[in-house]
Amino acid sequence: MPRHGYRILGGSSLIMELAYDFGKTRYVEFGIGRDVGDDQIFQTVPVGDKAQDVMRDVAADTWSEMQKSVQGQPSQMKFEPTVNVDDISAFAPVSDEETMRNRLEGGPALFEIAEKYAGTEYVYLPTDDEKVMVIRNLHVAHLDMTTDIFYDVPSIFCYFVRMMDEGGNRLTAIKRATTFKGLAHKGNLLGLSANVLDIMDDNVFKLDSSFDMLVDDTRVHIWRANSFEAIGKLRDEILSSVGENIDTIKHDLNYVDFGPIGQYASQHISGARYLASIRAQLTPDPINKLSLIKLCNDTGVRVSEKDGMIVVDPNHVIGFLEVLDRRRYGIELIDGRLEQFRAASRQRINRQ
């Protein structure tokens, strides 16, 4: 069944809505995440009303930046509390071509594990995706509270703000704590006290000017993919799922010897990422063996055949994975000259 994009009845294009109204914020809560051994502990910390207002504004500014980055125009935050963007009955289908044009013009892409993203780039994931499990749990959990934020400051790896609006919609904004804890014990901040500028004795935390991701009740809107992967502990998840991914891919590619590939990927995060991405792209139609061998030869990936199985040269495992992940290709625009390319990022044009 062809995949369609959707347009809200009435004519305006669906870019990406945030299921939250900043103007009707009813409740703001701040918290920190700590690394405790192998675990992550999240706690809320009481903050004053001025800090709450600033945090809400930073979250709103972050959304604004994310919208600008995909629309190329001043942000228009839209809020449709009664429209569930996953309920297709509320929308009229449009053609695939228009969907892609809409996305290229102003829509964020779905986050892909093997893609390389810029420092700030708006991508998203639905909250039911297994990659956002930690973040989804944080969004809805009842957390313990602490007032002792200065205990073991180096263990703080992130901070977050959870909000609720008048309609009961929730938003969680999360930021990896780098500069946040940097000033905690610096002792080189000046402040005015009794009409004299002097060193501030109080410990200080600094809020960043934007968050790394915003989580509403349906989607995780990612602004910094690196931070998302660090906070969501995706690296560990990716490495631990190598075996499972290979087992799944083997079903379709039963003519490939995955021994050396599995060995490589379990020790190299790049290989593990490609495996996760390849698994996500599997279709009911299998990859043609001869086409695979041809593309490997055309792009300089050394493979051989033994007992009907494709065996990959141990030094070319990553190249082979790039081929399977559709990142390696050859183009012959000039007669007799085959140019080989590797794509750090690629987008499919035709969907079938």
Added chain:
Amino acid sequence: MPLRRFNNKEGFKFGRFVMVVSSISPLFILWAVKGVAIIPDIILIPICAAIVILSSGFVLLRVLVAKRTRDMRLMKVGTISNYDYHALTYIFAMLLPFYRQDISSVRELAAILIAIAFIVGIFWYLNLHYMNVIFIFGRYKTFLVHPPDDANPLAGSVPYILVTRRSHLVPGEELMGCRVTDTVYLEAVR
């Protein structure tokens, strides 16, 4: 459940102490009315009045400040225990023994004050500062609430005291509490 190797010490030390003093203010009221043989009324009554007014005023001020600065917390309800019966404990532990005592010497006064200090210390240590006649006369009920034991691995486990005018709570519901101390919340009703 991960091993929680982090410091969760409770704040508001002074505030909790004042709240405990406020919780024994009925005793000072009774003493002011009954009188103490070895202390002239001109000294006793102002001291008792000051303790009662200042400590109770602190509690009210704390609630006011918490509401004004939006010091709120969104909490979930798991299992609930009704702590209203603690009022009985409070009456029998606090008021009756000391009220009935006739203080006729300095040594007796010193002994009673030390006993009260012990009780205040124990109440403070055990976080029993929610026992307050302000809440009782305000027709508030007191519940000990444990967070829900759901499948969320990040969920907290520290129980909290909820002071509310409602007669019962519903397990699983979400409510907003105004933070009186780190463990005592006054339900914020819209």
